[in-house]
Amino acid sequence: MANQSYKDQLNQSSDGQSQLQDRTTRYQNYINGQWLESSAGQYGQNRSPHNGELLGEFPASTAEDAKESIKAAKEAFPQWKKTSIQQRAVYLSKAAEILKSRAHEIGRDLSSEEGKTIAEGIGETMRAASILEFYAGEARQAVGQVIPSVNASTMIYTKRIPLGPVGLITSWNFPIAIPTWKMAPALIYGNTVVIKPADLTPKSVYHLVNALHEAGLPKGVVNCVFGRGSIIGPELLQSPDIKAISFTGSNQVGETIKEQAIKTGKKVQLEMGGKNPLVVLKDADIEKAVYIAIKGAFISTGQKCTATSRIIVEEDVYEMFRDRLIERTKSLKLGNPLDAGTFMGPCVSKSQQDTVLTMVEEGRKEATLLYGGTVPEQEELAKGFYVQPAIFEITSQDARIAREEIFGPVVTLLKVTDYNEAVKAANDTLFGLSASVCTNNLSLAQQFVDDIEAGMVHINSETSGAEPQVPFGGVKSSSDGPREQGKTAVEFYTQVKTIYMDQL
Known part of the structure; x- marks a missing residue:
């Protein structure tokens, strides 16, 4: 030729x-x-x-x-x-x-x-x-x-x-x-x-x-x-x-x-960028909150600027939420994105996979890895840029994985005492694109809308997702x-x- x-x-x-x-x-x-x-x-x-x-x-x-x-x-x-x-x-x-x-x-x-x-x-x-x-x-x-x-x-x-x-x-x-x-x-x-x-x-x-x-x-x-x-x-x-x-x-x-x-x-x-928080209050429907967290964090392999990357949970329901989140995440099917049964495909490139894996290793130094964060062992995925969804437990938002955008299937879990501490933690970021709260308390939901520093706010739905007829954008360093x-x-x-x- x-x-x-x-x-x-x-x-x-x-x-x-x-x-x-x-x-x-x-x-x-x-x-x-x-x-x-x-x-x-x-x-x-x-x-x-x-x-x-x-x-x-x-x-x-x-x-x-x-x-x-x-x-x-x-x-x-x-x-x-x-x-x-x-x-x-x-x-x-x-x-x-x-x-x-x-x-x-x-x-x-x-x-x-x-x-x-x-x-x-x-x-x-x-x-x-x-x-x-x-x-x-x-x-x-x-x-x-x-x-x-x-x-x-x-x-x-x-x-x-x-x-x-x-x-x-x-x-x-x-x-x-x-x-x-x-x-x-x-x-x-x-x-x-x-x-x-x-x-x-x-x-x-x-x-x-x-x-x-x-x-x-x-x-x-x-x-x-x-x-x-x-x-x-x-x-x-x-x-x-x-x-x-x-x-x-x-x-x-x-x-x-x-x-x-x-x-x-x-x-x-x-x-x-975004470092979008999902706040789960003690009166929330936990099963629905877990579903919202998984969709927001791991759909599209977490490669969304609006993806959920920080989950902040009131202490009364923290352990229940954490355990159910881990259980549900373990059941997610990774695989060929063209297969109908696949929940999560690969990272977009080797470079992006390397970035995610590097941040997981950084997270291990500052937080507790509860699940995932590794390359899958299945032979059929060996040629792809796959990473198991990762769940970290943190005690402080000073951890690097809680502050930097990772753009991959990685979330942090933080336990807080009440609504006020939850909002303070949610706002403790350079970004302000999207935020969500799970609650059945209408008053707190409305208060969250006013208190949260984000361009887009979701009540009882995932942080990701935007309809074409409404404005899209954030505050602070997001937009x-x-x-x-x-x-x-x-x-x-x-x-x-x-x-x-x-x-x-």
Whole structure:
């Protein structure tokens, strides 16, 4: 194959895919309405975290590829801005229908590359379709105000105008939902897009972009450049033609993005870490509280910014809760995410598995490991990046595992004397994304809503989970900038223009 020309090696197609002679699927960037090879002709491998299976090859794009995508977004913006919001909605609705019609195929691909179960993969694909439908519906909602003037002959009103080309940098843990909840509001409000998907889960974003392509979206309105963030990111941050950056990922990277983006006058929206508490009060239904804890902590292998990572329990029910939690956790089935009976799949990568195992070892130095935290011994899981769910018992929140985001199936258990101590412990963190309380006391539930320092609060439900029609985001070090999702997304993707109209 080395003696053949590159084009001879490929059977080109119009949907961004091509086949190498060994039947490996190779995907292209999407720039200015076309599927294009990387300018350097280099590709990276996309592999399953379950068994290392090769799922495809994606471009290792260059700075030049990023510049071309920015140029395309800039050139497409004037016409897209003039396109009626109702027509923009048509494209989003069509893309939603395409995703729904292929939900099982896309969900399978998502699960194969990320490691979450097939049910979650299909569910996330349907969630992406719902997000597109929600923002298509926003085309029928008011996006401005009429404001009374002190002058009887003056009419004052506002309108929302798009920013221009925006850069989206997305994470691997919700590889189709997060790109959609950034892209859909950006598009409906008249912006053009350049997206840099996560290296570990590129195929999910390919499906989203391809759905928009098949829906007939005008060329240049959406551009997708696969590759390393260290190469693509600086181009988005430094280009004066990119007017805003929306990022989901680690705090360390987010703070660097914020610093660089502000220098060029960009709007910035950051969704970063969480160390989310579940508070279990003595009057709670213990069986339901255990169920909530397990779902919040171990679904998606704990790889959610909203995952439950700290469980704080009143002493009257602590031992009962602890013992039942361990018992239920032992029964969870780890395995191939594509198998229907699997509860928890692998970590997304070897690097992520190593991070989790390292934090488990750190936890052993400061806390009591009650269960798990090891690599499973089953032969069928030997090629994957699996970690048994880990439960630690701590006596102080000074423990590193109680303070740092692990992004894996690890929880800490802390016993407290009463509600006040529970809330104090829950708030003792740099993060403030999501929090939950299990209680049958309506007064304490309402008090918890007011006392807890978190952007999202759950009563008798898990810390994870968010519906597309409501705002998503946190306080403290968890988020920066306007909220994502729901009607509040308009705050980030538009700016306000005020008009004074007087009679002659």
